[in-house]
Amino acid sequence: MTRLTGPEIRTTCPYCGVGCGVIARPDGQGGLDVRGDRAHPANEGKLCSKGSALGETVGLSGRLLEPRIGGAEAGWDEAIDLVARKFREAIAEHGPDSVAFYVSGQLLSEDYYVANKLMKGFIGSGNIDTNSRLCMASSVAGHRRAFGTDTVPGLYEDFETADTIVLVGSNLAWCHPVLYQRIAAEKKHRPALKVVVIDPRRTATAEIADLHLPVAPGGDAALFNALLCEIADGAALDRDFVAEHVSGFDAALAAARASDPALTGLSERQIADFTRIWIGSERVVTVYSQGINQSSSGTDKVNAIINCHLASGRIGRPGMGPFSVTGQPNAMGGREVGGLANMLACHLDIENPAHRDAVQGFWASPTMAPGPGLKAVDMFRAVEDGRIKALWIICTNPAVSMPEADRVRAAIAACPFTVVSDVLADTDTTRLADVLLPATGWGEKDGTVTNSERCISRQRPVLDAPGGARHDWRILCDVAARMGWAEDFDYDGPAAIFREYAALSGVAGALGRDFDISALSGVSDAEYDALDPFVWPRSATRSGGRFFGDGQFYTPDGRGRMLPIVPALPVSRLAPETPYRLNTGRVRDHWHTMTRTAKSPRLSQHMAEPYLEVHPDDAAALGLVPAGIARLSNGCGEALLRVLVTGRAQPGSVFAPMHWTGETASLGRIDALVPWVTDPVSGQPESKGATVAIAPFAAAWYGFAVSTRPVQPATEYWAQSREKAGWRTELAALQRPGAGTAADWEAFARTLFDLPEAQVVSMIDPARGFARIALMEYGRVAAALFTATEPVAVARGHVAALLGAEDQPALLAGRPGADRPDPGATVCACFDVGVNTILAAIAAERLTTVEAVGQALRAGTNCGSCRPEIAALLAQARAAAAC
Ligand SMILES: Nc1nc2c(c(=O)[nH]1)N[C@H]1C(S)=C(S)[C@@H](COP(=O)(O)OP(=O)(O)OC[C@H]3O[C@@H](n4cnc5c(=O)[nH]c(N)nc54)[C@H](O)[C@@H]3O)O[C@H]1N2
Ligand SMILES: Nc1nc2c(c(=O)[nH]1)N[C@H]1C(S)=C(S)[C@@H](COP(=O)(O)OP(=O)(O)OC[C@H]3O[C@@H](n4cnc5c(=O)[nH]c(N)nc54)[C@H](O)[C@@H]3O)O[C@H]1N2
Numbered sequence: 029m030t031r032l033t034g035p036e037i038r039t040t041c042p043y044c045g046v047g048c049g050v051i052a053r054p055d056g057q058g059g060l061d062v063r064g065d066r067a068h069p070a071n072e073g074k075l076c077s078k079g080s081a082l083g084e085t086v087g088l089s090g091r092l093l094e095p096r097i098g099g100a101e102a103g104w105d106e107a108i109d110l111v112a113r114k115f116r117e118a119i120a121e122h123g124p125d126s127v128a129f130y131v132s133g134q135l136l137s138e139d140y141y142v143a144n145k146l147m148k149g150f151i152g153s154g155n156i157d158t159n160s161r162l163c164m165a166s167s168v169a170g171h172r173r174a175f176g177t178d179t180v181p182g183l184y185e186d187f188e189t190a191d192t193i194v195l196v197g198s199n200l201a202w203c204h205p206v207l208y209q210r211i212a213a214e215k216k217h218r219p220a221l222k223v224v225v226i227d228p229r230r231t232a233t234a235e236i237a238d239l240h241l242p243v244a245p246g247g248d249a250a251l252f253n254a255l256l257c258e259i260a261d262g263a264a265l266d267r268d269f270v271a272e273h274v275s276g277f278d279a280a281l282a283a284a285r286a287s288d289p290a291l292t293g294l295s296e297r298q299i300a301d302f303t304r305i306w307i308g309s310e311r312v313v314t315v316y317s318q319g320i321n322q323s324s325s326g327t328d329k330v331n332a333i334i335n336c337h338l339a340s341g342r343i344g345r346p347g348m349g350p351f352s353v354t355g356q357p358n359a360m361g362g363r364e365v366g367g368l369a370n371m372l373a374c375h376l377d378i379e380n381p382a383h384r385d386a387v388q389g390f391w392a393s394p395t396m397a398p399g400p401g402l403k404a405v406d407m408f409r410a411v412e413d414g415r416i417k418a419l420w421i422i423c424t425n426p427a428v429s430m431p432e433a434d435r436v437r438a439a440i441a442a443c444p445f446t447v448v449s450d451v452l453a454d455t456d457t458t459r460l461a462d463v464l465l466p467a468t469g470w471g472e473k474d475g476t477v478t479n480s481e482r483c484i485s486r487q488r489p490v491l492d493a494p495g496g497a498r499h500d501w502r503i504l505c506d507v508a509a510r511m512g513w514a515e516d517f518d519y520d521g522p523a524a525i526f527r528e529y530a531a532l533s534g535v536a537g538a539l540g541r542d543f544d545i546s547a548l549s550g551v552s553d554a555e556y557d558a559l560d561p562f563v564w565p566r567s568a569t570r571s572g573g574r575f576f577g578d579g580q581f582y583t584p585d586g587r588g589r590m591l592p593i594v595p596a597l598p599v600s601r602l603a604p605e606t607p608y609r610l611n612t613g614r615v616r617d618h619w620h621t622m623t624r625t626a627k628s629p630r631l632s633q634h635m636a637e638p639y640l641e642v643h644p645d646d647a648a649a650l651g652l653v654p655a656g657i658a659r660l661s662n663g664c665g666e667a668l669l670r671v672l673v674t675g676r677a678q679p680g681s682v683f684a685p686m687h688w689t690g691e692t693a694s695l696g697r698i699d700a701l702v703p704w705v706t707d708p709v710s711g712q713p714e715s716k717g718a719t720v721a722i723a724p725f726a727a728a729w730y731g732f733a734v735s736t737r738p739v740q741p742a743t744e745y746w747a748q749s750r751e752k753a754g755w756r757t758e759l760a761a762l763q764r765p766g767a768g769t770a771a772d773w774e775a776f777a778r779t780l781f782d783l784p785e786a787q788v789v790s791m792i793d794p795a796r797g798f799a800r801i802a803l804m805e806y807g808r809v810a811a812a813l814f815t816a817t818e819p820v821a822v823a824r825g826h827v828a829a830l831l832g833a834e835d836q837p838a839l840l841a842g843r844p845g846a847d848r849p850d851p852g853a854t855v856c857a858c859f860d861v862g863v864n865t866i867l868a869a870i871a872a873e874r875l876t877t878v879e880a881v882g883q884a885l886r887a888g889t890n891c892g893s894c895r896p897e898i899a900a901l902l903a904q905a906r907a908a909a910a911c
């Protein structure tokens with residue numbers, strides 16, 4: 029593959045909505061050297077663990093390089109023809125609403141704009157929805173109800189000028205690490221800055237909190253209603269702002285007064301502490317994310333928060349305001365281009381005939397979606413019941429990430445015609461495609477993204493497109509052309525799309541909408557290439573800045589709207605057969621369905637398995653042992669997860685990560701257990717509120733394996749992750765192989781690793797169910813298996829490091845000698861420092877601060893993502909010393 033040469037390229041991180049600027053350069057070995065861009069306003073040079081490891085994730089392993097039809101490689105012409113024909117046939121026979129696009133907040137705005145234009149303006153259906161439905165839809169709906177537009181009022185710099193920051197339903201330390209570090213740095217420099225964390229779990233984010241409120245799942249609206257009552261009764265009420273710029277105050281307050289604070293699950297004292305802090309400083313930012321959005325009452329929760337900011341007038345001025353942080357790198361851009369089924373481009377409303385006409389006129393399009401299309405869950409329901417005849421999935425993995433993932437998988441498999449555009453060949457979703465189209469990925473793509481503070485930045489190509497991979501916008505335009513609209517989709521590059529989009533935003537601006545970047549509608553290709561990050565709007569009359577501080581809103585009467593909020597519990601009720609609440613979310617070093625992060629050994633060893641956080645009391649009641657395996661089940665599906673007993677969980681409530689797939693674990697797809705319950709206003713699924721039964725998995729044996737090649741175990745439980753020299757696999761099974769003799773274990777190992785000829789060195793005690801087996805090829809360790817009747821206690825890092833070595837005695841010992849202690853699970857991904865190393869240094873050198881740990885071990889001194897965990901280890905060591 030040829031690689032672009034030349035100077036370093038400025039681009040933007042493809043992970044979270046912080047939108048950090050990255051400087052990248054090919055390292056000449058298939059990877060990239062990356063560092064933070066000091067000139068980018070979002071991060072000023074910093075990157076988190078995921079951003080720092082980007083260079084390890086651009087390799088070509090697993091890439092889809094040519095189109096495939098029915099599993100066989102095909103040419104582009106043939107593939108595009110087939111897609112265009114199948115879509116045309118479905119539309120001709122069953123109408124425009126018989127086809128659908130399911131797209132993604134990880135598309136660039138230019139890709140997204142074209143997809144939206146094709147579906148809404150040319151096919152003439154609203155049936156384009158996006159994974160942002162699972163992510164930001166409740167914030168969008170809440171913003172539109174309160175502001176008359178989907179606009180985040182504030183800027184990141186508000187985090188540095190605030191006196192109080194409330195993080196509600198946000199694990200910022202792991203999910204928006206660079207923003208979190210900005211807050212942590214500010215708090216260190218200015219200890220008077222108060223931080224409140226509202227989350228049923230005690231997360232890493234709570235490490236810097238002055239107050240952590242373990243709210244009951246769904247209890248947030250009741251908490252903000254209690255706050256609204258306190259605001260109304262005291263000096264924090266901004267009577268002038270409410271009188272001049274707000275509607276709905278009385279009804280909102282009446283509902284708040286009628287709401288029961290007991291729903292918060294918090295004590296009166298905790299609620300009073302919270303309201304005192306919130307009210308006590310005018311400069312307060314309330315940051316919220318999926319703990320708010322992913323709820324059957326998510327939109328109401330959003331409005332309960334915004335109500336408090338409107339009543340106190342604390343909005344759109346420096347250091348204050350509600351702040352919904354976006355998840356994906358272009359979640360915000362997708363909202364701007366109208367990627368949701370119920371939006372039009374440029375913050376225009378699909379329900380509004382004047383807006384529809386304006387867009388149709390601008391596009392000079394033959395038709396226009398008459399109204400909103402199907403929202404994600406309804407879209408897959410329509411796929412399931414046969415209403416959708418042709419489906420195109422772009423840049424998302426719904427067979428893993430949609431609720432009722434097993435049902436979604438079956439629905440896609442049964443759809444008469446499914447196209448999937450992805451960068452990888454094998455994902456749970458690509459496996460279901462009739463036509464598979466290879467897209468370019470991060471590092472190759474060219475376009476723009478918008479981050480959480482409305483800052484538009486360029487993603488620029490650093491690498492050539494591999495094989496036959498094409499840009500998503502290009503693939504969409506090729507299909508549009510083949511469907512008969514060549515002239516309307518005749519762009520020669522992303523700059524041309526951007527210009528059109530910017531011009532359309534001028535039409536929106538003229539209709540009184542806020543999203544207006546029309547000042548850029550005339551940029552040349554060269555100017556587009558050189559575009560510096562900027563915060564929208566950018567029109568003839570307005571450039572950047574905050575919204576709503578002037579009391580001007582985009583509702584029909586121009587007032588900010590307060591809404592009466594009646595708090596609601598999660599829809600799935602706890603019942604004797606499903607007595608536990610299942611909360612789901614993210615881990616620090618993995619991204620969604622891991623299609624990128626699982627390629628990086630250092631990101632894979634922070635959390636190497638799908639796991640379940642359980643409170644010690646629940647673990648005891650359920651008979652779950654630490655590091656054992658739990659079986660979760662409910663009417664939708666089941667999962668097998670490693671047990672992590674922790675006081676950070678609340679009794680009755682368990683947490684599992686969303687990342688594991690059919691590729692990385694046997695039964696780790698947690699969305700198999702999440703029902704199709706959605707918020708009635710936004711259509712966003714309640715991803716954090718399923719109910720489940722939990723039981724111990726009665727493993728006859730547990731295993732740990734390392735191998736230079738990936739394996740496909742047949743055991744009931746397995747989970748696989750990357751190591752530097754190969755793969756690491758955890759196993760558990762209900763039956764021993766054969767009669768459990770030494771020969772049976774050896775045969776099992778040979779089959780597992782597909783090494784029938786390898787020389788075997790082993791220590792096996794069949795009576796105790798104990799086996800240690802090394803398989804040697806050319807005198808070197810090619811694979812090894814450790815089994816026991818208890819969860820296997822070997823030093824995993826030590827064993828994995830011996831892959832490829834000649835030293836099988838050290839390997840079979842399972843532990844390094846005293847001179848080389850076991851580092852344990854990775855805490856610092858940048859310098860590869862394990863938990864045991866840190867705890868040992870804390871004890872031996874009497875370290876008491878994160879900085880001291882950094883000086884001793886370098887841990888936490890680069891990206892800083894692990895600093896909250898180091899702080900927690902220091903606290904753990906202090907607690908142990910005090911006992
Ligand atoms: N490392 C990493 N970072 C990411 C991502 C990733 O995959 N990995 N994904 C990105 C994306 S797309 C998104 S959307 C963001 C998500 O970012 P976050 O929303 O911060 O992440 P989550 O872990 O989904 O959920 C946040 C917290 O909500 C809490 N929660 C659950 N129920 C409730 C409740 O009823 N009330 C309250 N107050 N809290 C509750 C959970 O315990 C959890 O700690 O992260 C982005 N950043
Ligand atoms: N239980 C539970 N479920 C959840 C959540 C939760 O908190 N709990 N969170 C939800 C949220 S907030 C989100 S955002 C979703 C995320 O869920 P998904 O969008 O399904 O997750 P990803 O793994 O990011 O999927 C992206 C896919 O696009 C491919 N890809 C990457 N880059 C490109 C590109 O440039 N072009 C194309 N065509 N393909 C590309 C990747 O290989 C991958 O297959 O999950 C949702 N599901």
Ligand code: SF4
Nearest residue numbers: 041043044048076079
């Ligand atoms: S915080 Fe990390 S993942 Fe998010 S944009 Fe910045 S470097 Fe990327």
Ligand SMILES: [Mo]
Nearest residue numbers: 162163355356
């Ligand atoms: Mo998301």
